[in-house]
Amino acid sequence: MSKDVLVIGGAGMLRKACLEYAQQRNRVFVIARRKSKKLALLKRESMSFSACIFAMESDYNDYSAFLETLVSIPPSLHLVISWIHSSSALSHLQIIQTLRPQHYFRLLGSSDLEHLKRSLRESFCCPLTQTYQIVLGHIKEKTEQRWLTHDEISYGVINAVKKRSSLSIIGSIDQIPKP
Numbered sequence: 721m722s723k724d725v726l727v728i729g730g731a732g733m734l735r736k737a738c739l740e741y742a743q744q745r746n747r748v749f750v751i752a753r754r755k756s757k758k759l760a761l762l763k764r765e766s767m768s769f770s771a772c773i774f775a776m777e778s779d780y781n782d783y784s785a786f787l788e789t790l791v792s793i794p795p796s797l798h799l800v801i802s803w804i805h806s807s808s809a810l811s812h813l814q815i816i817q818t819l820r821p822q823h824y825f826r827l828l829g830s831s832d833l834e835h836l837k838r839s840l841r842e843s844f845c846c847p848l849t850q851t852y853q854i855v856l857g858h859i860k861e862k863t864e865q866r867w868l869t870h871d872e873i874s875y876g877v878i879n880a881v882k883k884r885s886s887l888s889i890i891g892s893i894d895q896i897p898k899p
C-alpha cells in the first residue's frame with residue numbers, strides 16, 4: 721500500500737533513499753534548502769520510473785516559512801527521515817507537532833557525543849509519534865578510517881527504518897552513547 725514519506729535534506733546523501741521509497745510507489749516529499757541541480761536531478765530521476773517525488777525548497781532555520789511548507793504536506797504521514805543539523809533542534813519538534821507522523825527517524829553525525837546523549841534523553845511529547853535516532857559513524861579500513869559514502873548512508877537508513885530500533889548506528893563509532 722502506498723504511504724507518505726517525508727525526507728528533510730533528501731537532495732544530498734539521502735538521495736538514493738528517496739528514490740528507493742519512491743520506487744516502492746510511496747509518495748515522497750523531499751525538502752531541501754533551495755532549488756538546486758541536485759534537487760532537479762532527483763525529480764527527473766524519479767520521473768523516469770513514474771514515481772511520485774514532491775521536491776520542496778524551504779529552510780528549516782526560518783521557522784515561519786518552514787511551517788508554511790509543512791502545512792502544505794498531508795498530515796499523519798507514515799514516515800519522516802530528518803537530516804537536520806544539531807543547531808536547529810527545534811525544527812524536529814515543529815515537524816512532529818505539525819505533521820504527527822507515525823515514525824520519526826532523526827539522523828545525527830558522530831562528531832558530538834554530548835549532543836547525542838542529550839538527544840537520546842529528549843522526549844518529543846507526541847504520543848502519536850514513535851521517534852528513533854540514526855547515528856552516522858565511520859568505516860574502519862585496515863589502519864585507517866573513512867566517512868560513510870552517500871550510498872552507505874542511504875541504504876543504512878533504509879535498513880534502520882526496517883528494523884525500527886530506537887538507536888541505530890551506520891558503520892561504527894568509538895563509543896556507544898547512553899541515554
Ligand SMILES: NC(=O)c1ccc[n+]([C@@H]2O[C@H](COP(=O)([O-])OP(=O)(O)OC[C@H]3O[C@@H](n4cnc5c(N)ncnc54)[C@H](OP(=O)(O)O)[C@@H]3O)[C@@H](O)[C@H]2O)c1
Nearest residue numbers: 729730731732733752753754778779780829856857867868
Ligand atoms: N559520519 C559520517 O559519515 C558523516 C556525518 C555527517 C556528514 N557526512 C558527510 O558530510 C557530507 C556533507 O553533509 P551535508 O550536511 O552537506 O549533507 P548532504 O546530505 O550532502 O546535504 C544536505 C541536505 O540537507 C539540505 N539542507 C541543509 N541545510 C538545510 C536547511 N537549513 N533547510 C533545509 N534543508 C537543508 C540540503 O539542501 P541544499 O542542497 O538546498 O543545501 C541538502 O539537501 C555528506 O556528503 C556526508 O557524506 C558524513
